[in-house]
Amino acid sequence: MDSQMIDAAVSKAQGRTKAMKDAAMIGDSGYERIEADHYPTPPEYLDCLLQHVNIHQNVWECASGEGNLSLRFHEFGHTVWSSDIIDYGLDERFTLQNFLEAKKLPDPSIRAIVTNPPFEGDLPEEFIRHALKLMKPVKGQVAMFLRNEYDCSKKRMPLFSLPPFHKKIVVTKRPRWIADSKGSPRHNYAWFVWDWRHIAGGGGISFAHPDFAPGPEKA
Numbered sequence: 001m002d003s004q005m006i007d008a009a010v011s012k013a014q015g016r017t018k019a020m021k022d023a024a025m026i027g028d029s030g031y032e033r034i035e036a037d038h039y040p041t042p043p044e045y046l047d048c049l050l051q052h053v054n055i056h057q058n059v060w061e062c063a064s065g066e067g068n069l070s071l072r073f074h075e076f077g078h079t080v081w082s083s084d085i086i087d088y089g090l091d092e093r094f095t096l097q098n099f100l101e102a103k104k105l106p107d108p109s110i111r112a113i114v115t116n117p118p119f120e121g122d123l124p125e126e127f128i129r130h131a132l133k134l135m136k137p138v139k140g141q142v143a144m145f146l147r148n149e150y151d152c153s154k155k156r157m158p159l160f161s162l163p164p165f166h167k168k169i170v171v172t173k174r175p176r177w178i179a180d181s182k183g184s185p186r187h188n189y190a191w192f193v194w195d196w197r198h199i200a201g202g203g204g205i206s207f208a209h210p211d212f213a214p215g216p217e218k219a
């Protein structure tokens with residue numbers, strides 16, 4: 001990515017918002033949508049994934065934002081390489097990069113790519129497909145936190161009806177994306193997991209609630 005692109009992304013992240021209401025995020029409360037889709041995941045939502053899937057020790061959080069998922073992974077004892085198109089000053093393993101342009105893993109030992117990708121347009125699907133491409137040669141895992149109905153799409157059927165799709169974990173508490181917002185969160189979310197070691201077709205389904213899924217401070 002050249003410096004112009006990085007400057008543009010940084011200025012977006014420094015608090016400018018589109019002049020549009022974001023019904024996608026939280027009912028019709030009128031919160032403006034944040035550019036670059038910087039909506040940090042409440043960390044305990046990672047617990048729902050880890051309750052049901054044995055995610056490999058070495059993980060790449062490829063759209064890490066402020067590091068909510070990366071830091072939670074650390075608490076669970078994982079080793080995490082983080083990257084984002086914007087530098088939020090996370091840690092020494094962070095790299096500044098556009099994930100969709102990444103040609104190799106930040107470290108050859110990585111066997112899982114896990115993130116809550118940007119929501120806009122086709123970006124979630126582009127993230128899934130790119131992550132699957134990078135994980136295929138190492139028989140790794142991909143886990144994405146997406147709208148619960150993300151798999152209800154004719155166009156995306158091959159992603160979910162064929163290997164390596166492995167599992168869906170429906171999260172039974174809607175995430176609040178804007179911490180001090182007042183309205184009820186509008187959308188249900190789920191973790192979708194692919195695993196290149198999984199060769200049988202179709203995936204299983206599980207359910208999890210972030211307040212009850214085991215986590216470091218809940219132990």
Ligand SMILES: C[S@@+](CC[C@H](N)C(=O)[O-])C[C@H]1O[C@@H](n2cnc3c(N)ncnc32)[C@H](O)[C@@H]1O
Nearest residue numbers: 039040041063064065068084085098099116118
């Ligand atoms: C919904 S936020 C989630 C942040 C983090 N994954 C979390 O769960 O807290 C999406 C993130 O994607 C980043 N992003 C957007 N486009 C990107 C790209 N092409 N490559 C890497 N990161 C990107 C944004 O800067 C933002 O931090």
